[in-house]
Amino acid sequence: VRRAAVLGAGSWGTTFGKVLADAGCAVTVLARRPEVAKAISEDHENPDYLQGIRLPDAVRGTTDPAEALEGAEIVVLAVPSQSLRENLTEWSSLLPPDATLLSLMKGIELGSTKRMSEVIREVTGAGPERVAALSGPNLAREIAEEQPAATVIACPDTGRAAALQAACHTPYFRPYTNPDLVGCELGGAVKNVIALAAGIAEGLGFGDNTRASLITRGLAETARLGLALGAEITTFAGLAGLGDLVATCSSPLSRNRTFGEKLGRGMTVQEVQESTRQTAEGVKSCRSVLDLARAHRIDVPITEAVVRVCHEGEAPARMVKEIMSREAKPEVR
Amino acid sequence: VRRAAVLGAGSWGTTFGKVLADAGCAVTVLARRPEVAKAISEDHENPDYLQGIRLPDAVRGTTDPAEALEGAEIVVLAVPSQSLRENLTEWSSLLPPDATLLSLMKGIELGSTKRMSEVIREVTGAGPERVAALSGPNLAREIAEEQPAATVIACPDTGRAAALQAACHTPYFRPYTNPDLVGCELGGAVKNVIALAAGIAEGLGFGDNTRASLITRGLAETARLGLALGAEITTFAGLAGLGDLVATCSSPLSRNRTFGEKLGRGMTVQEVQESTRQTAEGVKSCRSVLDLARAHRIDVPITEAVVRVCHEGEAPARMVKEIMSREAKPEVR
Numbered sequence: 001v002r003r004a005a006v007l008g009a010g011s012w013g014t015t016f017g018k019v020l021a022d023a024g025c026a027v028t029v030l031a032r033r034p035e036v037a038k039a040i041s042e043d044h045e046n047p048d049y050l051q052g053i054r055l056p057d058a059v060r061g062t063t064d065p066a067e068a069l070e071g072a073e074i075v076v077l078a079v080p081s082q083s084l085r086e087n088l089t090e091w092s093s094l095l096p097p098d099a100t101l102l103s104l105m106k107g108i109e110l111g112s113t114k115r116m117s118e119v120i121r122e123v124t125g126a127g128p129e130r131v132a133a134l135s136g137p138n139l140a141r142e143i144a145e146e147q148p149a150a151t152v153i154a155c156p157d158t159g160r161a162a163a164l165q166a167a168c169h170t171p172y173f174r175p176y177t178n179p180d181l182v183g184c185e186l187g188g189a190v191k192n193v194i195a196l197a198a199g200i201a202e203g204l205g206f207g208d209n210t211r212a213s214l215i216t217r218g219l220a221e222t223a224r225l226g227l228a229l230g231a232e233i234t235t236f237a238g239l240a241g242l243g244d245l246v247a248t249c250s251s252p253l254s255r256n257r258t259f260g261e262k263l264g265r266g267m268t269v270q271e272v273q274e275s276t277r278q279t280a281e282g283v284k285s286c287r288s289v290l291d292l293a294r295a296h297r298i299d300v301p302i303t304e305a306v307v308r309v310c311h312e313g314e315a316p317a318r319m320v321k322e323i324m325s326r327e328a329k330p331e332v333r
Numbered sequence: 334v335r336r337a338a339v340l341g342a343g344s345w346g347t348t349f350g351k352v353l354a355d356a357g358c359a360v361t362v363l364a365r366r367p368e369v370a371k372a373i374s375e376d377h378e379n380p381d382y383l384q385g386i387r388l389p390d391a392v393r394g395t396t397d398p399a400e401a402l403e404g405a406e407i408v409v410l411a412v413p414s415q416s417l418r419e420n421l422t423e424w425s426s427l428l429p430p431d432a433t434l435l436s437l438m439k440g441i442e443l444g445s446t447k448r449m450s451e452v453i454r455e456v457t458g459a460g461p462e463r464v465a466a467l468s469g470p471n472l473a474r475e476i477a478e479e480q481p482a483a484t485v486i487a488c489p490d491t492g493r494a495a496a497l498q499a500a501c502h503t504p505y506f507r508p509y510t511n512p513d514l515v516g517c518e519l520g521g522a523v524k525n526v527i528a529l530a531a532g533i534a535e536g537l538g539f540g541d542n543t544r545a546s547l548i549t550r551g552l553a554e555t556a557r558l559g560l561a562l563g564a565e566i567t568t569f570a571g572l573a574g575l576g577d578l579v580a581t582c583s584s585p586l587s588r589n590r591t592f593g594e595k596l597g598r599g600m601t602v603q604e605v606q607e608s609t610r611q612t613a614e615g616v617k618s619c620r621s622v623l624d625l626a627r628a629h630r631i632d633v634p635i636t637e638a639v640v641r642v643c644h645e646g647e648a649p650a651r652m653v654k655e656i657m658s659r660e661a662k663p664e665v666r
Binding site for chain 2: 137138139142143147148149150174206207208209210211212213215216219220223237238239242243244245246247250251253320321324325
């Protein structure tokens with residue numbers, strides 16, 4: 001039996017632990033809080049993040065990183081993006097030397113503007129062949145309920161990519177491989193920012209025409225930035241680009257969209273943050289995405305607007321008007 | 334004052350008449366039924382299709398094609414796709430000789446597999462410079478409520494394109510021009526088919542992950558077919574491609590999506606047709622899109638599946654499973 005460790009017991013980490021177990025792996029999920037680890041091991045559930053979902057017996061919880069990582073062939077990283085460096089520094093010496101390191105995280109590190117796979121390599125010293133990312137239209141709750149979904153596993157090493165694919169392939173979860181790690185990670189990070197914008201528009205009372213325009217313009221700015229970073233344009237047209245973006249911008253299950261909706265309804269960033277337990281990655285990542293875009297001289301008007309609303313006090317209503325009045329670009333030759 | 338005729342008094346035709354009037358045109362809307370023409374002229378509303386929306390005074394209704402068309406510089410065609418040839422044959426001799434003919438229709442003619450602009454040219458003998466199409470994320474009801482929206486006007490003649498743009502540009506409606514008539518028309522036609530599939534999935538209880546996957550795969554099959562027909566790939570990434578597709582697949586206001594949802598819930602095509610007054614273009618167009626794709630040897634698995642459900646009695650549940658299990662292709666190199 002293949003052993004896998006999931007570091008992080010949030011909704012996506014826990015759900016992916018279930019997927020791995022349903023695909024035949026023995027899975028240990030590392031939680032910070034003892035009551036969460038205990039609930040996973042003994043009650044087979046994680047009521048804080050996945051209420052009502054029965055976890056397989058092959059998923060155990062622990063608060064001990066050494067116990068979680070012992071013998072793991074696959075190490076899944078599922079912590080908040082901005083905590084990865086600190087967490088991984090603590091865990092690094094415990095990582096089995098040849099384990100594949102799979103990122104579920106969707107963010108860009110503040111300050112360094114590094115993608116999660118870059119942070120993983122920097123902290124662990126792992127070679128590029130050992131580091132992978134998984135991304136796609138994967139709202140955790142729907143997958144936990146075993147609704148059919150597809151995803152993309154990006155890993156430069158095709159052998160490891162295939163092994164990861166086998167390790168998480170279930171009747172309801174279908175992973176495909178794609179060598180474009182940069183494109184998959186960027187699609188995942190920027191979509192959280194666009195989902196904030198879509199949520200803000202929804203909170204202000206705008207409808208599906210506006211949301212569809214934001215998604216269209218959002219994918220265009222993601223692709224522009226991705227091409228500058230060496231990604232493949234086809235990745236953005238696929239599940240980890242368009243697919244993930246559409247799911248996140250549409251679903252009431254999306255944290256970033258919901259966060260934006262509350263902003264659109266008039267709450268401040270601080271008020272929204274206090275009202276919710278979960279992390280809205282986009283609120284932090286919008287700044288690092290903008291820094292990355294500026295370093296490459298790429299125009300990202302939606303990301304810029306989200307930064308202004310989240311960090312510079314701009315009124316959401318003004319933001320949406322500005323974005324809609326810039327709408328021309330994709331059709332201009 | 335520029336005069337415009339809108340031939341067809343459904344929800345989108347009537348809404349676009351309002352847009353033209355708000356942009357300064359004198360507009361006559363041609364209705365089949367006298368009570369609709371009268372309501373538009375006298376009560377300034379079209380209660381059958383746009384309940385609660387006040388139409389501008391500059392919009393008049395008539396049942397007389399000659400009256401509607403007299404002196405019109407812009408003739409807007411807004412009838413069901415499969416009726417266009419018959420209707421236009423009747424109106425053709427009344428068309429002012431230099432009027433620009435603008436199609437709002439989103440379909441492919443059954444039998445001939447012609448796009449609407451091709452039917453218009455064939456029936457009227459108009460040169461290519463006189464025929465245009467308008468397409469984008471434009472749910473009629475939202476635009477009638479003056480929510481901000483953007484659209485694409487495709488016309489090979491840049492002067493006429495600019496004149497059309499000016500004729501319908503309002504604070505809430507922002508038109509952009511794009512010379513790719515083929516791409517804009519195809520995006521509009523195929524999205525109705527994909528929206529049926531998205532609706533079917535929703536009716537079966539599938540969530541946002543599945544819908545996002547269908548949209549991703551649907552755009553890919555639209556673009557494949559479009560490239561074979563000479564369209565520009567960038568059109569599909571824009572408002573008339575991705576934008577329109579996302580709006581139509583997401584909105585409860587979309588007739589095609591709603592039609593599909595009822596199919597997914599177990600009603601037959603005939604039962605749904607009897608329960609609704611409005612046309613779901615995709616039910617007819619799916620067959621002509623498939624014929625067109627076969628003629629060009631292009632693989633369109635979602636369209637094929639929709640044809641099987643709508644016309645060959647396949648169970649919707651089987652359809653969604655088949656599509657989801659084909660999901661690999663965009664990520665394979």
